[in-house]
Amino acid sequence: MAFWTLYKRELSSYFQSVVAYIVLFGSALAQGMVFITLTNFIAQQNYKDQSVFQIFFTCAIFWILLFVQVPLITMRVFSEEFKLGTIEMLLTAPVREWEIVLSKFFGALTFFLILWLPVVLDQVALQLFSNPPPPVSWGQYGTTALTIVLVGAFYVSLGVFTSVLTKNQIISAVLCFALIFATFFVALQKWQQHLDAFTLSWISYVSLLEHFGHAVQGLFDTRPIVYYVSMTAFVLLVTQRILLGRRLKG
Amino acid sequence: MIEVENLSKTYSGVHAVRNISFHVNKGEIVGFLGPNGAGKSTTMKVLAGYLPPTDGKIRIAGYDVITESLEVRKRIGYMPENVPLYTDMRVNEFLRFRAELKKVARRRIKDRVETVKELCHLKDVGSKIIGTLSKGYRQRVGLADAMVHDPDLLILDEPTIGLDPNQIRSVRDLIRDLGKHHTILLSTHILSEVELTCGRVLVIHRGRIEASDTPANLTRLVRGGGSILLEVKAPSADVVARIQPLPNIEDVEIVLPGTGDWTVAKIFAKPGVDVREDIFGVVRQNNWPLRELARVKATLEEAFVELTQD
Structure with a gap:
């Protein structure tokens, strides 16, 4: 099936470019530094309320990292093909538009998840080298990993969408960053004064701050799953329509 | 094989192609001739299903280019102008990738890739990265790509541009050879090439077809x-x-x-x-x-x- 062919090509193309290795290196370095800092903080302050892992996925640096990573990964997916003209080869092959969009999306999502593997290693190292080792809580790991996948999928879909709009990678990255930031901005509105209960419930429904807050506690909630999956599907559908529109409308 | 009726294409108000109609029969080698900016590439892009026409009806092998695009794309091998390729891939890898995309049966892929490499004289660069190849080689990789799924119709936009005289001759022979079993529409400015390879010439100028005839008849037209x-x-x-x-x-x-x-x-x-x-x-x-x-x-x-x- 064309999807697999394209997906394999998409994923391998990340490892053919220098940018990917730099993003990978930068992410691993930042994640490691934050992890070490938090570990030291907990050890020195004798802080007992939260684990390193729980603070990590709710602290500001985590968001910054997330917001920068995604545009860097997705900015090239379509923009580069437009710029180099290779889109012409791609679109004149007997391939459906949704196969192209999905392969680019899953390729980028896979690479995004690879970027978060170093955190697993950090956690493993913490278990191995600290005395006594911190308690293992698979439930929390599971819900956090799921939330990373869901939020990642939504953000990557936004990046794929902004990439299909332009052949300029910088524009694509900046637009993607703006859209991602907008979703975060909505979550921040929670602290506004004089909000009625209805608005508040909506904010908390879409707030990724709350989603991660719950996830690190091992709370399994189906509402964010529905939210992220449906949003991702919607954005990808719009992307597919835009790509298809190029062929249909003269 | 190709039926074009009243095709027009406008780019933001500029008429690139104006109301052209032509037919290409199965087994023909047709040359598309015209000065730069005449609308050759635009017409070819529309035929290949890359650009939508502003107006008109196009059928390839009996399928509508817009509504049955996938069927059309399965049957054509298109080589765009300037041959855009994934420069980070190796020649073998790229051709295998394209063969898979074009739905060549898995067991035939290896065979097809070897065949087109042989035809396009790419044997010795199979493991080279495309980005390091010269223009002439890239051109031939593009040609190999267009043929890899053994399509009924080949649409080649300036297949010999950037090649040296020996390579031009070998591509010309190749096209003539392919013409025995395939229908070919190619564009070029090299007139000797048309005379030697094409059974029929379509002269396009300012988005209009000025003449459609055999090279011999066209020259007879002149005084x-x-x-x-x-x-x-x-x-x-x-x-x-x-x-x-x-x-x-x-x-x-x-x-x-x-x-x-x-x-x-x-x-x-x-x-x-x-x-x-x-x-x-x-x-x-x-x-x-x-x-x-x-x-x-x-x-x-x-x-x-x-x-x-x-």
């Missing part, structure tokens, strides 16, 4: 298909005065008025009439010393210039 070259020892004025009144003569043009006493004249006769005997009669009557009396066939270049001049 009766040729001229007669005459070199005699006589004053230019006399030559014109004596030959012009002959029957079936359309025009007498002095090419070289008297180097020494010699005059070189180009004589255009009505189509299909041989006037050499009459001319010789005039020469004999006047006792002009004769150096040359020859028929000069019009070239496709002249046809091209005549058809696409403003």
